[in-house]
Amino acid sequence: MQRSSISTHIILILGALFMTLPIWVAFATSTHAPDTILREGLQIMPGGHFLENYNEVLFVEGGVMKKVTALAMLKNSMILGIGFAVGKVVISMLAAYAIVYFRFRLAVPLFWVIFMTLLLPLEVRIIPSFEVVSDLGLLDTHTGLIVPLIASATGTFFFRQFFRSVPDELLEAARLDGATSWGFFKDILVPLSKTMIAAILIIMFVVGWNQYLWPLIMTTKEENYTLVIGIKQIYQVLSEGGELPQFQKAFALTILATLPPVLVVLVFQRWFVKGLVESEK
Amino acid sequence: MKRVQFEHSPIPYLFVAPQIIIILVFFIWPAAQAVYQSFLLEDAWGLSSQFVWFKNYVDTIGSSSWLQAAGFTIIFSTLVTFLSLSIALLLAVKANEVIHGASTYKTLLMWAYAIAPPVAGLMGNLMFSPLIGDLYKFMNFIGFDFDHKLDPFDAGFVVVLISVWKQVSVNFIFFLSGLQGIPKSVNEAAVMDCRSPTRRFWTITFPLLAPTTFFLMVINITYAFFETFGIIDTTTRGAPGGATNTLVFKVFQDGFRGADIGGSSAQSVVLMLMVLALTVIQFRFIERKIHY
Amino acid sequence: MSGVELKGVQKVYPNGAKAIHGVDMKISDGEMIVFVGPSGCGKSTLLRMIAGLETITEGEISIGGKSVNNVSPSERDVAMVFQNYALYPHMTVRGNMSYGLKNRGIDKATIEKKVGEAAKMLKIDSFLDRQPNQLSGGQRQRVAMGRAIVRDPKVFLFDEPLSNLDAKLRVQMRIEIKRLQRRMKVTSVYVTHDQTEAMTLADRLAVINEGRVEQMGAPMELYSNPRTLFVASFIGAPQINLVPVRHDGSSLIAGALTLSGFPDLPRDADMMLGIRPDMLKRDDAGQCEVRVDLVEQHGGENLIYGALTGATLADGEEQEICVKAGQDLLPAHGENLRFSFDPASAFVFDRATGERLL
Numbered sequence: 001m002q003r004s005s006i007s008t009h010i011i012l013i014l015g016a017l018f019m020t021l022p023i024w025v026a027f028a029t030s031t032h033a034p035d036t037i038l039r040e041g042l043q044i045m046p047g048g049h050f051l052e053n054y055n056e057v058l059f060v061e062g063g064v065m066k067k068v069t070a071l072a073m074l075k076n077s078m079i080l081g082i083g084f085a086v087g088k089v090v091i092s093m094l095a096a097y098a099i100v101y102f103r104f105r106l107a108v109p110l111f112w113v114i115f116m117t118l119l120l121p122l123e124v125r126i127i128p129s130f131e132v133v134s135d136l137g138l139l140d141t142h143t144g145l146i147v148p149l150i151a152s153a154t155g156t157f158f159f160r161q162f163f164r165s166v167p168d169e170l171l172e173a174a175r176l177d178g179a180t181s182w183g184f185f186k187d188i189l190v191p192l193s194k195t196m197i198a199a200i201l202i203i204m205f206v207v208g209w210n211q212y213l214w215p216l217i218m219t220t221k222e223e224n225y226t227l228v229i230g231i232k233q234i235y236q237v238l239s240e241g242g243e244l245p246q247f248q249k250a251f252a253l254t255i256l257a258t259l260p261p262v263l264v265v266l267v268f269q270r271w272f273v274k275g276l277v278e279s280e281k
Numbered sequence: 282m283k284r285v286q287f288e289h290s291p292i293p294y295l296f297v298a299p300q301i302i303i304i305l306v307f308f309i310w311p312a313a314q315a316v317y318q319s320f321l322l323e324d325a326w327g328l329s330s331q332f333v334w335f336k337n338y339v340d341t342i343g344s345s346s347w348l349q350a351a352g353f354t355i356i357f358s359t360l361v362t363f364l365s366l367s368i369a370l371l372l373a374v375k376a377n378e379v380i381h382g383a384s385t386y387k388t389l390l391m392w393a394y395a396i397a398p399p400v401a402g403l404m405g406n407l408m409f410s411p412l413i414g415d416l417y418k419f420m421n422f423i424g425f426d427f428d429h430k431l432d433p434f435d436a437g438f439v440v441v442l443i444s445v446w447k448q449v450s451v452n453f454i455f456f457l458s459g460l461q462g463i464p465k466s467v468n469e470a471a472v473m474d475c476r477s478p479t480r481r482f483w484t485i486t487f488p489l490l491a492p493t494t495f496f497l498m499v500i501n502i503t504y505a506f507f508e509t510f511g512i513i514d515t516t517t518r519g520a521p522g523g524a525t526n527t528l529v530f531k532v533f534q535d536g537f538r539g540a541d542i543g544g545s546s547a548q549s550v551v552l553m554l555m556v557l558a559l560t561v562i563q564f565r566f567i568e569r570k571i572h573y
Numbered sequence: 574m575s576g577v578e579l580k581g582v583q584k585v586y587p588n589g590a591k592a593i594h595g596v597d598m599k600i601s602d603g604e605m606i607v608f609v610g611p612s613g614c615g616k617s618t619l620l621r622m623i624a625g626l627e628t629i630t631e632g633e634i635s636i637g638g639k640s641v642n643n644v645s646p647s648e649r650d651v652a653m654v655f656q657n658y659a660l661y662p663h664m665t666v667r668g669n670m671s672y673g674l675k676n677r678g679i680d681k682a683t684i685e686k687k688v689g690e691a692a693k694m695l696k697i698d699s700f701l702d703r704q705p706n707q708l709s710g711g712q713r714q715r716v717a718m719g720r721a722i723v724r725d726p727k728v729f730l731f732d733e734p735l736s737n738l739d740a741k742l743r744v745q746m747r748i749e750i751k752r753l754q755r756r757m758k759v760t761s762v763y764v765t766h767d768q769t770e771a772m773t774l775a776d777r778l779a780v781i782n783e784g785r786v787e788q789m790g791a792p793m794e795l796y797s798n799p800r801t802l803f804v805a806s807f808i809g810a811p812q813i814n815l816v817p818v819r820h821d822g823s824s825l826i827a828g829a830l831t832l833s834g835f836p837d838l839p840r841d842a843d844m845m846l847g848i849r850p851d852m853l854k855r856d857d858a859g860q861c862e863v864r865v866d867l868v869e870q871h872g873g874e875n876l877i878y879g880a881l882t883g884a885t886l887a888d889g890e891e892q893e894i895c896v897k898a899g900q901d902l903l904p905a906h907g908e909n910l911r912f913s914f915d916p917a918s919a920f921v922f923d924r925a926t927g928e929r930l931l
Contacts, residue, residue: 181290
C-alpha cells in the first residue's frame, strides 16, 4: 500500500507540474527586463520589474498596443464575459421554462430550431455571420459582440434538464396556491435554481471571456479589443519582428488574460465542477 | 414532459421569443447563406456571381490543399483525443486514490480549464521561440534537429502538445467525477473478488467509465476540430506550407484572407455535415445510455 | 355546505388510454372518503380531477353544489397534501404556509394570524423559520398539512400523504389526521393503497379498480359484505383465503375436497370460495383439514399458514390457506388440524365476472 501511494504521488506531482509550470514560467518571465529575457531566455524565478512591466502594460498608452491599454481590454473582456454569462442564463432559462412547463402548438418545432444550433457552430458560418452583423450595423458594438453568442442550445438544454428534474408536485402545489405562470417562475423556479444558475454563470463567464474567433472578426477598432484578441495582436507584432521584441509584455498580457477566469474557477471551484459536469449530461 | 402544464396561451411564445429570434437571425440565416453561397461562383471583383452547382465542392474538396488539411485534421484529432484522454485518465485515477492532498492536486490539475486556447497558443509559441524558448533549445539539445518553423513534423508536434495540454483539465474533471460516481460498495466488492489492482481497473473501473469515456471522445473530437483554431492561429498558422492547417482554420483562411467565398462556403457545408455526423453518434449513444 | 359530487366522470388521455370509466359519487359535507385500490387503478387521477390538476373528459364535478369543471385549481377552494409533500424547498415553513394566502392578496396581519393558529394546532410553531430540509419526515408532513389548513378550504385532498413515513410514524400521523378532520369537519378525500389506512380513516371508502368504483360504503360493510371478488380480496388483512370450487348439485367441490352446507349454485361453473382467516374455527369435526407449514406469532394472535388437504389446484400445487387463531393455538410444523366455518358467512364469487353469487 505504502509503495504504491508514493508512485501515485509522483505521478500526480508530475501532472501538476506539467499543468502549472508553463503558467509559472510565463509569470516569472513577465517580471524581468526585456534584455534579461533576450540574454538568458525564460525565467523560473521572478525578477524585479513586476511593477514596471505591469504598469506599462496596464496603464500606459502605447505600452502594449498602438494605443489601447490592457486595462481597457480588461474592461472589454469583463463586459463580454459577464454580458455573455448573464444573457445566456436569462435567455435560456426563459426558453427552457416555456418548453418544459407549457403545452403549445409550436413547442416541438421550436425545440428543434434550438437544437439546430448544436449543428451550426460559429466556425461553419463565419463569413455569412459576419455579413449579417455588418449589415445590421453591429460591428464594433457590444450588442453585436454578445447577442449572437448567447443563443446556442447548451444553456437551454441544461435548464430544460434541470426543470424536468423538479418534482411535478411543486407546480401542482403552486397552482393550488394560486400562482400564475410568471409567479411560479419568479417565486419558485428561479429561487430553486439558484445553485444551478451560479454554476452556469461561472462556466459561461469563462467561456465568454475566452471567446476568440467571434470577437476577432467582429472588432475592427483597437479600443474594442478584448485581452484574448490582444494576445493575437501581440503575436502579430512578435512574428513580424522589427524592433526589439517585448517578450515581457507578451507574457504579462497572457497572465492578465488568464488571471480573471482562473480566479473565478478557483474561487467557485465546487460550483464550477458541478455546473460543468451537469451541463454536459 | 411535465404531467401538468399551463394552458394554451401566448405566454410561452413570449418566453421563447428572444432565443428563437437570435437563432433565426444569427444561426439559421447565416447557415442558409453559407449553403447558398457554396453553389455560387463570384467574379474577381465580387460584382457578379453565377450559379455553378457543385463546382465549388469539386474544386476545393478535390484540391490537394484541402486533402492535406483533412489528413492533418484526422491525425491531429486522433492524437489530441487519445493523448489528452490517456493523461487525464491516469491523473484522475491517481487523484481518486490519494487521501492526502487530494484537493490540492485536483485544483492544480483542473485550473488550466480557464485558459483560453489562443493564450495557451501564445504561451507555447513563446516557449518554443528560437530566440528565448527553452523548450526549443531543449529539443535541440537532446538531439532533435528541431525547427517547427520549417519542419512539418515539428510544427505538428508543437500544435499537438499545446492542444493536449489545454484539454487535459476538462477530461480530468469528467473522469474524476465519473470515478467518484462509482459506488463505494462496487469497489469494495471488486477488492474482495480480485487481488490485482491493474486487473481490477481494466475489468471493473474502466468498463464503468465507458459512458464518460465515450462522451469525452465526442467532446474531444469537437474540440480538436473547432476550438483549436485559437491555438493554431497563435502558433503555426498552418505553416510550414499548410502542413498544420485544420479544416476550420482553412475555412477561415480561404474566406477571410483569400476572399474565396464560394470555396470557403463549400468547406463550411462539409464541416456542417461532419458536425451532424458527430451529433448523431452522440445522440445514438445517449439513447443507449438511457436504456441500460 | 361543501359536499362534492361526481356525475359520470370520465378521463381519457390524449393517447386514447381510458383512466376513469364513468364515476358517480356523492360525498356529503364533512365526510371523510377514502379512495383505495392498487397502484395504477386511477384513484390518484380521480383525486387530481377533483383538485383541477387533471382535465375532465366527460361528466361533471361539483363542489358545494357548483360545477367546477371550468374553474382553475386555485379557485376551487380545495387544498391538497402531496405524497412527497411538495414543500417549496427554498422557503421557510412560514413562507410555505403563507404563499397561497399571499397570492390571494390577503393582508399580512391576517396571514400571520392564520399561520400562527395552524402551526399551533399542528405543533410546528417552534420551527416556523426553518427550511424544509432542516425538518424530519414527520415534521415535513405536518407542514404540508399546515399549508393546506391555513387556506380554510372547502375540501381537503390527501394523495397518499403517509407513504413516505416509517411504519411507527405512519400510525401516529394516521390517528392525528383523523382527529384533525373530526375537529375541523372539512369534507376530505384521501387516497391510499394501504387497506389498513383506508379502513381506519374512512367514514366511507371507495374501492377503485381499473378506473371504476367497485364498491363504496362504510369500511365494515365492505369487509363483511363485499360485492365483488376484487373488493373481498383487497379489503382485509391477512388477505381472504380464495379456493377455486365447482358445484356438483349438492355441495362445493375443490379437488378431492367436498364442502357441504351451500344452497343451490350454478352447476359446473368456475367459482371462487372466499373464507376470511378469522372465520375458520378449530373444530375436530370440521370440514377443512390443514397441514401446518408455519405459524406467525403476532402477540395477541397467531397466523397459521398451511395447505388445505385434498384441495389440489389444477397445476398440482397445494391450495394454501391462512387461519387467524388465538395465541394459545400453536401447532408444530407438519401437524394436521381440522377447522370448520359457517357457510353462511363465506362468500362465493363467479370466477369469470368477479360477481358475488352468495
